[in-house]
Amino acid sequence: MSNFVILYSMKLFTYSSRWLTSLFFVVAFQAQGQPVQPYTYPPSEVVKIHSRLLNEERKVYVHCPKVDSAYANSRFPVLYVLDGDNHFELFAQYVDYLSRPDVLAMPKMIVIGIPNTKRTRDLTPTNSILNYEGKPDSSSYRGSGGNEKFLQFMATELMPVIEKKYPTAPYKILAGHSFGGLASLHCLLTHPDLFDAYVAVSPSLWWDKEYVLRMTDEKLKSASTLHKTLFLSDGNEGGADSFFHKHLLKLEATLAGKKLKKLDYRYKHYPTETHMTEPVVAYFDALRFIFKDWEKQH
Amino acid sequence: MSNFVILYSMKLFTYSSRWLTSLFFVVAFQAQGQPVQPYTYPPSEVVKIHSRLLNEERKVYVHCPKVDSAYANSRFPVLYVLDGDNHFELFAQYVDYLSRPDVLAMPKMIVIGIPNTKRTRDLTPTNSILNYEGKPDSSSYRGSGGNEKFLQFMATELMPVIEKKYPTAPYKILAGHSFGGLASLHCLLTHPDLFDAYVAVSPSLWWDKEYVLRMTDEKLKSASTLHKTLFLSDGNEGGADSFFHKHLLKLEATLAGKKLKKLDYRYKHYPTETHMTEPVVAYFDALRFIFKDWEKQH
Numbered sequence: 253m254s255n256f257v258i259l260y261s262m263k264l265f266t267y268s269s270r271w272l273t274s275l276f277f278v279v280a281f282q283a284q285g286q287p288v289q290p291y292t293y294p295p296s297e298v299v300k301i302h303s304r305l306l307n308e309e310r311k312v313y314v315h316c317p318k319v320d321s322a323y324a325n326s327r328f329p330v331l332y333v334l335d336g337d338n339h340f341e342l343f344a345q346y347v348d349y350l351s352r353p354d355v356l357a358m359p360k361m362i363v364i365g366i367p368n369t370k371r372t373r374d375l376t377p378t379n380s381i382l383n384y385e386g387k388p389d390s391s392s393y394r395g396s397g398g399n400e401k402f403l404q405f406m407a408t409e410l411m412p413v414i415e416k417k418y419p420t421a422p423y424k425i426l427a428g429h430s431f432g433g434l435a436s437l438h439c440l441l442t443h444p445d446l447f448d449a450y451v452a453v454s455p456s457l458w459w460d461k462e463y464v465l466r467m468t469d470e471k472l473k474s475a476s477t478l479h480k481t482l483f484l485s486d487g488n489e490g491g492a493d494s495f496f497h498k499h500l501l502k503l504e505a506t507l508a509g510k511k512l513k514k515l516d517y518r519y520k521h522y523p524t525e526t527h528m529t530e531p532v533v534a535y536f537d538a539l540r541f542i543f544k545d546w547e548k549q550h
Numbered sequence: 551m552s553n554f555v556i557l558y559s560m561k562l563f564t565y566s567s568r569w570l571t572s573l574f575f576v577v578a579f580q581a582q583g584q585p586v587q588p589y590t591y592p593p594s595e596v597v598k599i600h601s602r603l604l605n606e607e608r609k610v611y612v613h614c615p616k617v618d619s620a621y622a623n624s625r626f627p628v629l630y631v632l633d634g635d636n637h638f639e640l641f642a643q644y645v646d647y648l649s650r651p652d653v654l655a656m657p658k659m660i661v662i663g664i665p666n667t668k669r670t671r672d673l674t675p676t677n678s679i680l681n682y683e684g685k686p687d688s689s690s691y692r693g694s695g696g697n698e699k700f701l702q703f704m705a706t707e708l709m710p711v712i713e714k715k716y717p718t719a720p721y722k723i724l725a726g727h728s729f730g731g732l733a734s735l736h737c738l739l740t741h742p743d744l745f746d747a748y749v750a751v752s753p754s755l756w757w758d759k760e761y762v763l764r765m766t767d768e769k770l771k772s773a774s775t776l777h778k779t780l781f782l783s784d785g786n787e788g789g790a791d792s793f794f795h796k797h798l799l800k801l802e803a804t805l806a807g808k809k810l811k812k813l814d815y816r817y818k819h820y821p822t823e824t825h826m827t828e829p830v831v832a833y834f835d836a837l838r839f840i841f842k843d844w845e846k847q848h
Contacts, residue, residue, distance in 0.1 A: 526653075
């Protein structure tokens with residue numbers, strides 16, 4: 253190899269190296285130098301409440317519509333959702349999107365998410381240690397049966413705070429899933445005046461030998477004037493033999509048999525959804541159902 | 551009235567007044583004294599990119615799974631959603647919830663929302679000023695036809711930045727609605743290798759005398775090996791006579807006629823949803839469809 257060739261090769265290497273180095277810096281700068289800012293979500297708040305009834309500190313998540321000059325004096329319906337850590341953000345998202353001026357499927361609304369402290373205590377209507385197969389399971393269900401006290405907390409401690417702090421309209425919705433769905437139905441049967449619409453997604457009707465199912469039959473005997481909205485659903489929770497599905501069919505048959513002219517209810521079965529994916533689509537369908545007449549008027 | 555009575559009445563008034571005043575302060579203190587903190591959403595970022603191709607500054611929204619020690623070396627599929635200002639938060643919400651350990655319907659995923667600068671320019675495949683009735687509307691559609699350049703921006707400017715900055719896996723999804731759905735289909739037909747799955751919710755197939763519908767028929771003649779996933783849908787957009795519905799039925803018939811054994815597609819019609827409410831449920835169903843096999847394996 254002549255010196256010329258060596259020299260030329262080295263020069264080429266030097267050029268290539270420099271070019272590669274420059275290229276590296278350009279690429280590195282481009283990739284790492286992109287300006288990055290945090291994304292701003294519509295703000296929500298955490299409100300802390302000392303509950304004398306429950307003898308504990310509770311927090312709730314609050315998503316309130318952004319009030320601009322056009323809405324300065326507006327007041328908004330309120331949706332309370334149980335299992336707040338699972339479904340608060342989803343509802344906030346649905347409400348914000350579906351109430352946009354270019355969508356207009358429902359009104360702007362305040363969403364309250366209630367996270368759990370003692371879920372089984374707060375969301376079950378009776379003290380029972382029986383699991384869904386009717387077998388005792390005291391480790392899971394000890395301390396159950398506090399739903400009445402929890403509803404009192406909502407009515408006398410939580411709602412007054414929300415109604416004082418935020419521009420609430422009288423219309424209220426209670427939404428729950430599983431034990432939360434059971435609690436929502438229990439509230440409809442025992443304190444129907446607390447809310448205007450009730451959502452029960454795969455309610456755990458198996459609880460305590462179908463306690464709430466039996467209560468439905470008894471309570472609704474004299475409730476032909478129950479003027480409420482109710483959305484019920486179940487998913488694919490064990491196939492055709494699912495006790496969720498059987499219980500929901502039984503509940504629907506009970507409601508249909510009562511001829512409750514003023515109870516506007518819908519039952520929807522989601523055969524392709526699991527117990528945990530179902531709330532995503534069922535909560536959307538519940539909002540669409542509750543506000544079907546509102547939508548027509550706007 | 552005797553003095554006694556007057557005195558007693560005054561005393562009663564004084565007591566009542568004191569009691570009311572005390573009550574007022576208690577209520578006021580309870581309501582206004584609740585500790586309030588901002589609610590913390592899972593963080594997302596805004597990344598800014600200078601596009602040489604589009605000759606403008608672009609921003610994208612990025613939602614990346616929170617990486618804890620269990621996921622320290624994980625890489626995540628990426629979903630790109632058009633009309634980012636409409637649907638980015640919804641997808642971020644769906645992905646976070648559906649990938650939770652107690653739901654496990656899909657893997658954790660990175661969501662990229664692309665907000666618009668010039669929507670018609672970027673999302674339409676041809677330069678046309680015809681509206682959905684075939685009538686000229688230059689004020690709305692002037693400057694249309696830039697989708698090829700926009701897809702190049704995504705492939706050569708946006709994706710390299712995302713893949714450099716975030717722990718991406720190779721699997722990629724493109725999702726769009728209306729003009730965004732048209733762009734998603736156009737990408738499948740012209741750059742099928744860019745993504746693994748395509749979602750087109752009520753794509754505007756009316757564009758330019760059904761340009762993309764005609765292209766589907768031509769392009770897929772020799773595409774029996776197209777190994778992709780495709781979710782298509784329409785809503786109630788003008789009843790039975792809706793051109794959206796007719797076009798989607800035509801598209802489905804075209805796909806069915808081609809016997810594309812490796813194209814895993816589903817078409818879903820939402821008769822109770824409007825053009826604007828449909829994406830909420832269709833995007834959920836699209837994720838459920840795309841990850842149906844993943845779910846079975848987990």
